[in-house]
Amino acid sequence: MPPKEQPTLYSVPKTTVWFAIVSLVLLGSLVWVVYSDYAREWKAWQRKFIQLKVEKAKAELAAVDKKVDQKKLEELEKQHSEALRIFQEHKGEYAKLEKEIARLDMEIGKVRDRGQTLKQFQDSARYFFEKYRAHGDSRAAEYQQKLDSLAPQIEKAKLDQESHEARRDEKQKALDELSAKVRGTQKDIDLALAEKTRIEKKLANVQPTLAKEILNAPMIDFIAPSLRIQQVVLEDLYDDYHFAKVQKVDRCTTCHLGIDQKGFENAPQPFKTHPNPDLFLSPASPHPLEKVGCTVCHGGNGHSVSFIESAHTPRNEEQAKEWEKKYRWHRMEKWENRILPLNHTEASCTKCHKNVVEVPQADKLNKGRKLAETYGCFGCHKVEGFENRWKVGPSLLDVRSKLDKDWITRWLESPKSFRDSTKMPQFFHLENTDSSQDREMSDAAIEGIVAYLAKNSGEVALEKPPVEGNIEHGQKLVKEIGCLGCHTAEGVSVNYFGPELSGMGSKVRADWLYTWLKDPKHYSPSTRMPNLRLSEQEAVDIAAYLLSQHNETFEKQPLPSVKPEVVDKMVMMHLQKNLRHEEARAELAKMSPEAKLEFLGKQSISHQGCFACHDIKGFEDTKPIGTELSDHGRKDVYTLDFGLVHVDHTREAWFFQKLKKPRIFDEGKEKLYYEKLRMPHFGFTDEQAESLVTFLLSLNQEVIPLEMQRRLNLKEEQIETGRLLVSKFNCQGCHTLDGKEGLIRSTFTDLGGAPPILEGEGAKVQEKWLDGFLKQPSAIRPWLTYRMPTFSFDDEQASHLVQYFVNLAHQEVNYKGLVLPETTPQKLEDGKLLFEKFQCVKCHKVDRTSMAMGASFLAPDLTLTKERLKTDWVVNWLKDPQAMQEGTMMPGFFPDGQSPLPDVLGGDVLQQMEAIRDYLYRYAPQPAQNPEPPKPEIPAIVKE
Amino acid sequence: MKKNKVSMMITVLILIFQVALIPSAQAAAITGKIAFEGTAPASPPMAMDADPNCQMMHPDGVSADDVIVNPNGTLKNVFVYVKEGLGDQTFEAPKEPVAFNQQGCQYHPKVFGIQVGQPLEILNSDNTLHNVHAVPTKSTQFNLGMPIQGMKLKKTFTAPEVMVKIKCDVHPWMAAYAGVLKHPFFGVSGDEGTFEIKNLVPGQYVIEAWHEKYGTQTFSVTISSADETKDIAFTFKAS
Numbered sequence A: 001m002p003p004k005e006q007p008t009l010y011s012v013p014k015t016t017v018w019f020a021i022v023s024l025v026l027l028g029s030l031v032w033v034v035y036s037d038y039a040r041e042w043k044a045w046q047r048k049f050i051q052l053k054v055e056k057a058k059a060e061l062a063a064v065d066k067k068v069d070q071k072k073l074e075e076l077e078k079q080h081s082e083a084l085r086i087f088q089e090h091k092g093e094y095a096k097l098e099k100e101i102a103r104l105d106m107e108i109g110k111v112r113d114r115g116q117t118l119k120q121f122q123d124s125a126r127y128f129f130e131k132y133r134a135h136g137d138s139r140a141a142e143y144q145q146k147l148d149s150l151a152p153q154i155e156k157a158k159l160d161q162e163s164h165e166a167r168r169d170e171k172q173k174a175l176d177e178l179s180a181k182v183r184g185t186q187k188d189i190d191l192a193l194a195e196k197t198r199i200e201k202k203l204a205n206v207q208p209t210l211a212k213e214i215l216n217a218p219m220i221d222f223i224a225p226s227l228r229i230q231q232v233v234l235e236d237l238y239d240d241y242h243f244a245k246v247q248k249v250d251r252c253t254t255c256h257l258g259i260d261q262k263g264f265e266n267a268p269q270p271f272k273t274h275p276n277p278d279l280f281l282s283p284a285s286p287h288p289l290e291k292v293g294c295t296v297c298h299g300g301n302g303h304s305v306s307f308i309e310s311a312h313t314p315r316n317e318e319q320a321k322e323w324e325k326k327y328r329w330h331r332m333e334k335w336e337n338r339i340l341p342l343n344h345t346e347a348s349c350t351k352c353h354k355n356v357v358e359v360p361q362a363d364k365l366n367k368g369r370k371l372a373e374t375y376g377c378f379g380c381h382k383v384e385g386f387e388n389r390w391k392v393g394p395s396l397l398d399v400r401s402k403l404d405k406d407w408i409t410r411w412l413e414s415p416k417s418f419r420d421s422t423k424m425p426q427f428f429h430l431e432n433t434d435s436s437q438d439r440e441m442s443d444a445a446i447e448g449i450v451a452y453l454a455k456n457s458g459e460v461a462l463e464k465p466p467v468e469g470n471i472e473h474g475q476k477l478v479k480e481i482g483c484l485g486c487h488t489a490e491g492v493s494v495n496y497f498g499p500e501l502s503g504m505g506s507k508v509r510a511d512w513l514y515t516w517l518k519d520p521k522h523y524s525p526s527t528r529m530p531n532l533r534l535s536e537q538e539a540v541d542i543a544a545y546l547l548s549q550h551n552e553t554f555e556k557q558p559l560p561s562v563k564p565e566v567v568d569k570m571v572m573m574h575l576q577k578n579l580r581h582e583e584a585r586a587e588l589a590k591m592s593p594e595a596k597l598e599f600l601g602k603q604s605i606s607h608q609g610c611f612a613c614h615d616i617k618g619f620e621d622t623k624p625i626g627t628e629l630s631d632h633g634r635k636d637v638y639t640l641d642f643g644l645v646h647v648d649h650t651r652e653a654w655f656f657q658k659l660k661k662p663r664i665f666d667e668g669k670e671k672l673y674y675e676k677l678r679m680p681h682f683g684f685t686d687e688q689a690e691s692l693v694t695f696l697l698s699l700n701q702e703v704i705p706l707e708m709q710r711r712l713n714l715k716e717e718q719i720e721t722g723r724l725l726v727s728k729f730n731c732q733g734c735h736t737l738d739g740k741e742g743l744i745r746s747t748f749t750d751l752g753g754a755p756p757i758l759e760g761e762g763a764k765v766q767e768k769w770l771d772g773f774l775k776q777p778s779a780i781r782p783w784l785t786y787r788m789p790t791f792s793f794d795d796e797q798a799s800h801l802v803q804y805f806v807n808l809a810h811q812e813v814n815y816k817g818l819v820l821p822e823t824t825p826q827k828l829e830d831g832k833l834l835f836e837k838f839q840c841v842k843c844h845k846v847d848r849t850s851m852a853m854g855a856s857f858l859a860p861d862l863t864l865t866k867e868r869l870k871t872d873w874v875v876n877w878l879k880d881p882q883a884m885q886e887g888t889m890m891p892g893f894f895p896d897g898q899s900p901l902p903d904v905l906g907g908d909v910l911q912q913m914e915a916i917r918d919y920l921y922r923y924a925p926q927p928a929q930n931p932e933p934p935k936p937e938i939p940a941i942v943k944e
Numbered sequence B: 001m002k003k004n005k006v007s008m009m010i011t012v013l014i015l016i017f018q019v020a021l022i023p024s025a026q027a028a029a030i031t032g033k034i035a036f037e038g039t040a041p042a043s044p045p046m047a048m049d050a051d052p053n054c055q056m057m058h059p060d061g062v063s064a065d066d067v068i069v070n071p072n073g074t075l076k077n078v079f080v081y082v083k084e085g086l087g088d089q090t091f092e093a094p095k096e097p098v099a100f101n102q103q104g105c106q107y108h109p110k111v112f113g114i115q116v117g118q119p120l121e122i123l124n125s126d127n128t129l130h131n132v133h134a135v136p137t138k139s140t141q142f143n144l145g146m147p148i149q150g151m152k153l154k155k156t157f158t159a160p161e162v163m164v165k166i167k168c169d170v171h172p173w174m175a176a177y178a179g180v181l182k183h184p185f186f187g188v189s190g191d192e193g194t195f196e197i198k199n200l201v202p203g204q205y206v207i208e209a210w211h212e213k214y215g216t217q218t219f220s221v222t223i224s225s226a227d228e229t230k231d232i233a234f235t236f237k238a239s
Helices: A012-038 A041-067 A070-089 A091-135 A139-192 A194-206 A210-215 A317-327 A342-351 A363-374 A405-413 A436-455 A471-480 A510-518 A536-547 A552-556 A564-575 A581-590 A593-608 A651-660 A686-697 A714-729 A743-747 A767-775 A795-808 A825-837 A848-852 A862-868 A871-879 A909-921 B002-025 B052-057
Strands: A232-240 A245-250 B028-037 B079-084 B098-103 B106-108 B111-115 B120-124 B130-134 B142-146 B152-155 B161-167 B175-181 B186-188 B194-200 B203-211 B215-223 B229-237
Touching: A041 A194, A070 A091, A070 A139, A091 A139, A139 A194, A342 A363, A342 A686, A363 A686, A405 A436, A436 A564, A436 A593, A471 A536, A510 A536, A564 A581, A564 A593, A651 A686, A714 A795, A767 A795, A767 A862, A825 A909, A862 A909, A871 A909, B028 B203, B028 B215, B079 B111, B079 B161, B079 B175, B079 B194, B098 B111, B098 B130, B111 B186, B120 B142, B130 B152, B142 B152, B161 B203, B194 B203, B203 B229, B215 B229
Parallel strands: B028 B229, B098 B120, B111 B175
Antiparallel strands: A232 A245, B028 B194, B079 B186, B079 B203, B098 B106, B120 B152, B130 B142, B130 B161, B161 B175, B186 B194, B203 B215
């Protein structure tokens, strides 16, 4: 009976087929899983890098191969084979010698053994002999005999050994001679090919091999693959992932493989060498890769090994497009800490370099910071670490004595129409307040401010110019006494530290300017303008010259007419902030037109924040109006109001827009007058704005562990305090100092007439003298037309500056004065002789004859040496003045370390210089023969 | 005696060799005159009263020396040199120094040429302090005090520069100018107002004439044969 077909719910063949299909799909997906896990983008980069390295090594090899002198190599090889042939001929001899040497070595061994045994006997005999002799034992004699008999035997063994050794050496020499030629030629060949062999080895190392491929294969690549993720684990740095701190791990070097290697400077990205390996990455640099990593400076996600997820940021629009096409790049919208665009990387320096006026080598950041300081950003915006900055605008406490209402009105309407270079920004009539209605209101606000300032200003006593000024002489003085170190004028513009000297005739009156020039602090005690100690005539002349310049277009600008109803409307707007409509109406009705204007003025000043830069009465304690910027480098992008403006949604794009067009984000919005954005327009150039963006991105309160920060020691702190003062008072406008060339020096053809270089000043002058000089300067170099002004530094400022100079020169601050080096009467005599022979007084004197030559041919008064100079410095200066101050008129008297007077002090140059020094410190000028005062009198123009 | 004869013969041979070689290779020359047009500016007497030593050396006074017009209507102290046309040729600096004297509180010569690396021998013939302060912009400055009468110092310039001013800070009227060149093809007009640039090979040259007060003028010249002597003329006008 045929088996009965079992009824089944499924068809077996069909099931088998499906099973086969599913297995295949499963297998396929398994393969796919393994493959997708295996084929990471970074592996592709690593393979590319290996290829690059191989190519490079091959190129090197080819280059080296070319360099190898083939002819010479052939010659060497010929010599080598010739040597080998000869050697082969003498092979029998060679073998014989080898045998002989082996035999001799054995002999030597035997003799040496015998000698050592005898020596042991001798030691033992000596021990007993000494012992018995000390105890008076009769056996001493026996051992005495033994010792005596041993001595000649030992001697003989020694001689035997020496003679064997000599013979062995002889044979060895003969042996060496036989093989010398072969070894020598082989060495020559090796030497000729050394470089090539080295590169061949290198190439073999980098070249992919089958073994390497197997180790990199999927599933077994966990053992020891050559392609692997590279990472730096940073012990002291953390990533802040909101609520969790994670140790920083940077895997950037997984793809940026050439970053810390030399020779990839021109390689394609991501393999390029770091552009500044001496400053970053290399182990000897201040920022070694192992300690600092990458993302602490560049930003981005260091944990990621994917191009997109590590949050790369393109340099510009063009690169963005390229990346989108090539890598399907898109911005990581939700990842706030993206890689900083390359033009802003310096922003990261401040994470560790805190409390410094300038970060070394971060030029753009420093520039941005300086701009922020110059334009008074810190007046409105609180920024941690910058609280010690100053108000940048002039004080308006007594403005009535200086300016008239019409000028202030025109100025507020448009500051740049008076002076294009002014730092005063434009507050009114900007793009968001440009409607006729807004203009009317702004005009009313301006009139209000003018009224408030006039009403709330004190008055200072002004002195009338006593005589008529000489315009030409005034112009000459402006060029020659130092105004140009801070002010732009006369076609010279080294900086815009002070206002440009133009159009003054349209701005101020003669009595104010004369009084101001005579003593700026009389009008404004807080001004940074120093006192140039001008004589009456000089002040009058300069005033006459400055007042002769007018800005006629500005003077002709029509004054706005303000409608009383607009003023009423605005006053009501303010009153209604605190009062009900009816109460406000009643209040308004009570006010006189003047009172309304003054009220509106006060409100406007407080709305615009004028007091951030200017001292204004009634606003002594008002809080600044701007947003705090202390952590703006990390500000969440979604909290920035981009409005309806189409720019990239990044911090840097927003900052840039805001700086270039501060009101732009009001575009397309409906806002009331007082709701509108009010940051004023500074007119920054693109370059300035970019530097400021770098600065803003640097404002970052990320916590970096103290041990990773660049902490300052006491001396460095003192230097930084000084640096801030130097920046505040623009010392580097005139003086070369702290690695920066004095700006005004570029305008001098004869540098001998330029303000002195102050590099190393702390090693040159005595602290006490410097302190006094800073407080009350007097002319040291009467031939200079530039005048060191009186800044009226107080005790604290002066001592900060002294510390700054002395620390910069790597010296210890010492107010005690000098300990004069010891000397002898003879040395002083010699010093005097040298002083006279070198004719030092030809230049170093101040009297009537030298004045006749014109002031430019004098040198510092040497009677000052005792109080002014440090003793070591004098010797260094005498050694080579040009090396210490290029262009100086002081000649070297000891060229090439030779003295022109070989008879004095044996011609010893150092001794001679010391003798001159000792004489100088004890030098007193000869009393004048004619009845002139002993202290030389210098005309006022030179010595003030 | 024999030795002497041999060495003499060698010397003679060398001389013949030299004579035979050099002129055949480089015999062309450029000569010329520096004419001056217009009236010579008045030369005010120099005030040397600042240093009595200097004053005593000129009992009859001395007039300013920035413009000297010779009696034959030519201009003295004009530096003439080959500015372009030598290509990449290099010329060894002569070991022979250029003598530079400070005498009577004036520089002698006032205008001169010198090759890069050629020593400048500076002499102070005066019994007073001079400082030679050279203010080149391309070489390093030097400023040497020379307090002793008769003392000599040697210095060199490291880079070509036309002209390098040399001044004395003690005596403001003293000024000299050195034309520092990489080659020996230069001349300075003297009392006759003439100059000569010798030993040139045929070629195209740009010649420049420089004067302290009247600035520079250039002239292009072609030398076609090895024994040619080209005569060129520069004219400076009174300003």
